[in-house]
Amino acid sequence: MKRLVRIIRHGVLSMLDEQILESSTGDESTTQIRSEFEAKIAARKIFQNVAKRGSKLMTLNGTKTAVNKLHQMVNVVVSIIILVACLLILGIATSKFLLFISSQIVAMAFVFGSTCKTVFEAVIFLFVMHPFDVGDRCEIDGMIVEQMNILTTVFLRFNNQKICCPNSTLSTKPIGNYHCSPDMGDSIDFCVHIATLAEKIALTRQRIISYIESKKDHWYASPSVVLMNLEELNKIKMSVWLRHRINHQGMGKKLNPRALVVEEMVKIFKALDIEY
Template sequence: MGFATTKLIFFVTTQMVLVGVMFHSTCKTIFESIIFVFVMHPFDIGDRCVVDGVQMVVEEMNILTTVFLRYDNEKIYYPNSVLLTKPISNYYRSPEMGDGVDFTVDISTSMESINALKKAIQIYIESRPKNWNPRHEVIVTGIEDMNKMTMCLCVQHTINHQNYGERNTRITDLILELKKIFEELGIKYHLLPQEIVLTKVNASK
C-alpha cells in the first residue's frame, strides 16, 4: 500500500484545519442568525424600528439578513448576526408614547391668562379622546433674559409612533390649536426695548 510522505500529510492536515475554520465561522453566523430571528425576534415585517440612530421600516426578514426601508426609500441590508449585537428600538411594540410642544410667553403674562390657557388646553385635549390621553401637563421650564418664560405642553398619544404620519398630523393640529388659543387670550411675547445709538455725521462740503 505504501506510506504517505510528510509533505502530503502536512498538506492534508492544513487543508482540514482551513476547512474546519471556515465551517466554524459559517456555522457560528448561522447559529447567531437563528437565535436572533426565532428566539429574540425583536420585530416583525412592517414594524418601525430605530437601528444605529436611523428610523426604518422592516421590509423583509430572512434567516441570515433583514432588509429595512429608510425614510428616503433606500433599502438597507443588515446581517442578522450583526443586528444581534445592536440595540434596537421598536415603535410598534412600544406603549402609547408621549410628546412635547415648547413655547414661550412674555414674562408679563398674568396668572389669570396662564390659568385660562391651561383650561383651554384641557378642554381641547378632552374633546379628542381618540387622539389624546386626558393626562397632560403644562410646565414652566425656565425664565430667560428676564423677559420671557419658556413652557412646555406634555401630552400623551393614544397611539405609539409606529404610525409616524398620524403622529405628525396630531402634533400639527395641536400646535395650530395653541396658536388659536394664544390669539383668543391675547397671550403674546414682546422683545425687550433695544438701545439705539444715533451718531450725527457732518456732511462734507
C-alpha cells in the same frame, strides 16, 4: 345609511363577537353601543383586530424568506452527513479517506470559523431574540423592517430608501419597536415671554387642556401643561404632556392630531395676545 345612523344615535347595538366571548359575564353594558362615541371605539377595536391579523400574515411571509434560507443551509449539512454515513456503511471510506476529510474540515474551520459564528449569532437573533417583524417601525432612525434574511435585515426609510444592516451589528444595539408598544405619550414644547402675566399663563393652560380633553378620539384625558425652564433669561419654556390613543407605528396618525393641537395653541396665543 340614514337608518343605520338613526339606530346608532337613538338605539342600542351589540357587538356579536363580544357577546360570544363575554356571554358568561352577563354584563351587557360593556357590549352595547349607545352613542356615536362608543360606535367609533367599537370600529377602532374591529380595525385593530383586522390589522393584527394582517400583521401576523406579513410576519409569516417575511420570516418565510429567512426560514427558507436556513432550510437550505441545513439541507446541505445533512446531505454531507448522510454521504459520509453511506460511505462508512458501504465500506468505501477507508481510514486514509477519513483522515483526509478530517484535515479538510479542520482547514475549513480556520477559514470559515468566523462566518459560522456569525451565522449562528444571526439565527439566535432572528428566531430566539426576535426583536421585530416585517412591517414594524423600529427606533433605528425610524426605519420600517422590509425584509428579514439570515445575515442581514433590510429596512425602509421614510423616503423609500432601502438600507441593509448586518444582523450581527443589530444584535449589539438596543432596538425600540413602535408596533409592539402600547398607546404612547407625546410632548409639545413652547416658549412664552417672561413678562407674560400669570393669569394669561393659567388661562392658556386651561384652554389647552380643555381642547385636548374634547378630542377623546385621539387623546387620553388629564393632559398636563408644565413649566420646564428659563430660556435665555427672557423666555419661559413650557411643555404639554399628552398621550395618544395609538402607538407611533403610523407616523401620519400620530402627527395629524398633534398638528391640530399646535394649531389650536397658536390660536389661543393670538387670542390672549401672548408673545410666543
